Amino acid sequence: MSPTKENQWLYTISSKKKLIDLNFNEIWRYRDLLFLFVKRDIVTVYKQTILGPLWYIIQPLFTSVIFTLIFNNLANIPTGNGVPAFLFNLAGITSWNYFKECLTGTSNTFTSNQNIFGKVYFPRVIMPMSLVVSNLLKLGIQLLVFIAFYIYYVFFTLEASQVSPQKAIVFLPFLIVLMGILGLGLGMIISSMTTKYRDLTFLVTFGVQLLMYGSAVMYPISYFKEKLPEYAWLVEYNPIAVIVEAFRNMMLNTGSVQISDMIYVTVISVIVFILGLIVFNRTEKSFIDTV
Numbered sequence: 080m081s082p083t084k085e086n087q088w089l090y091t092i093s094s095k096k097k098l099i100d101l102n103f104n105e106i107w108r109y110r111d112l113l114f115l116f117v118k119r120d121i122v123t124v125y126k127q128t129i130l131g132p133l134w135y136i137i138q139p140l141f142t143s144v145i146f147t148l149i150f151n152n153l154a155n156i157p158t159g160n161g162v163p164a165f166l167f168n169l170a171g172i173t174s175w176n177y178f179k180e181c182l183t184g185t186s187n188t189f190t191s192n193q194n195i196f197g198k199v200y201f202p203r204v205i206m207p208m209s210l211v212v213s214n215l216l217k218l219g220i221q222l223l224v225f226i227a228f229y230i231y232y233v234f235f236t237l238e239a240s241q242v243s244p245q246k247a248i249v250f251l252p253f254l255i256v257l258m259g260i261l262g263l264g265l266g267m268i269i270s271s272m273t274t275k276y277r278d279l280t281f282l283v284t285f286g287v288q289l290l291m292y293g294s295a296v297m298y299p300i301s302y303f304k305e306k307l308p309e310y311a312w313l314v315e316y317n318p319i320a321v322i323v324e325a326f327r328n329m330m331l332n333t334g335s336v337q338i339s340d341m342i343y344v345t346v347i348s349v350i351v352f353i354l355g356l357i358v359f360n361r362t363e364k365s366f367i368d369t370v
Contacts, residue, residue: 105202112201116209120184121216135220139176143168150297159299160333161241163232166225167331171296173225174326177218178258178319179287184210185266186283189274189362203363204356207267211259218255229330241332248329258322261348264355271355271362295320299334318344 106113143165150156151164158167185207189196192206233242273279295303295314300321304311314320321344325336 106205106208109201109205113205113209113212116206117213120210120213132220135217136224139169139172139221139224142172146172146297156298156302158333159301160331162327162331162333163236163242166228166232166242167327167333168297169225169228170327170330171323173218173221174254174258174323175291175294175296175319176221177214177255178262178322179291180214180217181211181259181262182266182269183283183287184214185263186269187273187280188267188270190270190277190280204267204359207263207270207359210266211263214259215255225330243332245329245332247325251326251329254322254325254329257318257344257348260352261318261322264348264352267355267359268351271358274362290319293317293320295323300324301334318347 146168147164151158151168158164188203188207188210196203229242269279269283293313294317300314303314321336321340324334325341325344328334328336
């Protein structure tokens, strides 16, 4: 084909890609498809269910109640700064849930979408990106629930006299972005690996549960460091634990997060995202032969 003829094509689909290739122009051209996937993710998850989106509310509330009974009432784990135990746990679960949903949702991108990937072309990264965006709706609903209980405890009880939002709350959107790209990066890595090693699919759920217990969801980082100083590095260098602690600090004025901690989390999140993108792009070329 002559060079003149090639230049007439609007798009060129090729298996040859750069090592890091996040073509924002192409993703923008397919933005309607991205929004379509987002709508599909939101509508189909609880389709033909009795309670529907109410599950977004039920899950964090019941989990917070269980955590309060077991970890605070039974194990006597303090929350710090006079924060009510239920509100403390609800804050941790709300922030953790968004990361967890992004990670687990994107971790099976290739295996769960192999039929559509094998039939039509579109930027594959749109699929995991749509999950990260659609999970923002769940996060928004759970944040509203958290705010409702926050108002109740602050204005209608005497348990939350020391609770108050911090000025750093203006950085909450940035914190959400960090959770999203970290979950997306890890999810793309796991998704790429499961095309060859299906056992990882069974390990994801188990691994996420273990990660939750090591991410300071139901206890302050300071408490872990006090009780198990020799293992303090497990939470100090866990970016999700820092994010959860930062969320509670912004919302409830409890815990301590330094600027250096947030710089560390930002660097780790970007590195994981770029690494996930590299692995995802390399797997995309040949996954249909192994999945």
